[in-house]
Amino acid sequence: MATYPIRIRALLKGDVTSITAIVSHPMETGLRKDDAGKTIPAQFIQVLTVEVNGKKMMESHLNTAVSTNPVFNFKLKGAKLGDKVVVSWTDNTGEKGSGETTIIPG
C-alpha cells in the first residue's frame, strides 16, 4: 500500500503560530481515465483535522477541487512553544494519515 508522508512546520512569531502541512495524497477526482481508458477511482481527503496538545482546533471538509499533494497553511493564536501539533486526515476510501510536530520559534 502506498505511504502518505506529511511534512508539518509550526512556527511561533509573537502570539501567532503559523502552521504549514504538506500532505502527500493523489486527490483523484474519479473523473480521469488512465492510459488504457479505464476510469481511475476517486480518492480524496474528506476530513482534515488539526489538534494542538490533544485539543481539536480545526476540522475542515475537503472535496475533489483540492489539488494533488496539497499544502495547507493556517494561523493559530494562543499556542506556546513546545506544544504538540497533530495534523490528520481521512479520505473517502477510509485511508488515514497523520503527522505531528512541536511548535518552534519562527
Place this chain on the structure above:
Amino acid sequence: MKHRIALAAILALVLHPAYAQEKAARKGAKPAALVTSPAEQKDAATLEFEKFRTQMEQEGNPAELHEMRGEELWKAKRGAKNVSLAESCDLGLGVGVVKGAYVQMPRYFADAGKVMDAERRIVWCMVEKQGFKFDDLAKRPFAGGDYTPEQTALVTYVAAQSTNMKIAVPLKDAHVREVYEIGKEVVNYRAGPYDFSCNTCHGEDGKRIRMQNLPNLSTPQGALTAVLGWPGYRMTGSVMLTHQWRMNDCFRQQRFPQPQYASDTVTALLTYMTANANGHMYKGLGIKR
C-alpha cells in the same frame, strides 16, 4: 481651442505605451538593462504566478515531500552491496557531505575521471557504490504519472541542502573549464529538422516563445533564471523534475534525438549554464506551473 488640441495630443503621447517606454529609455537615469523590451513585458497572469511561486517556495512546496523521501533513500542501506550513500558517496566535499554540495557541482571527480553534475554523480554512486545497474536506472530516469525515480528524490534532497547558498562551480579546475568550453560549443551547435541551436532561442536578450520569456544563457542573469527552480515540482501532473530532465525537454523541443541519460553532453550543458550563474544565490527547490 488650439491649446486644448495640443494638450490632447500630449496626453495621447504620454498615454501611448511605446512613447512611455521610449521616454523611459531616453531618461538614461536607469541602466539600459533595466528597461524592459516588449518581449519581456509580463502579462498579469505571469506576475500573479510569480507571486504565488514566491509564497509557495517560502511557505510550503510539495517538492519537500520528495526531499523527505530522498533523505530516507540517502541514509538507507540499499543495493546489491547493501551500503548507504551517506556512508559511501562523495559529492565533492567529502563522503556523505550534502550541505553546499549541489551549488558546487558540476565538478571533477577523480575517482570517476569525469566532470559530473549532481544527478549524474548520484547515479554514479548508486551504480559504483551500491551496486545498482545503470541500465535499470536509465530505463525510466524521469518522473511521470505517479512514478518518481529514486535518483530524482535523491537529487531533490541534495539540492535542498544548498538552499540560499552561492553557486560556485569550480571553473578554475582545468577539467571543469574544458567541459564548460564544450558546453559553450553545444549551445551553439545547430542541427535537427529546424536547424536550431540552443542559442537560436537562448543566445539573445528579449526572446520569447508565445508568452514565455526565454532567458539568455550567456548572461549571468539569464543563466541564473535557468538554474533557479530546479529541481522543481511541476503542478501540471504533480511531478518532481530535475535539471537533467529540463535538458532532455530542450532537446525534444529542438527536435533533437533524446540525449543519453547522465551523459557527457548533458553535463556539459549544465556546466556551461550553472557556471555562468556563479556567484549568485541558489534559492532552493522550485515550483513550476
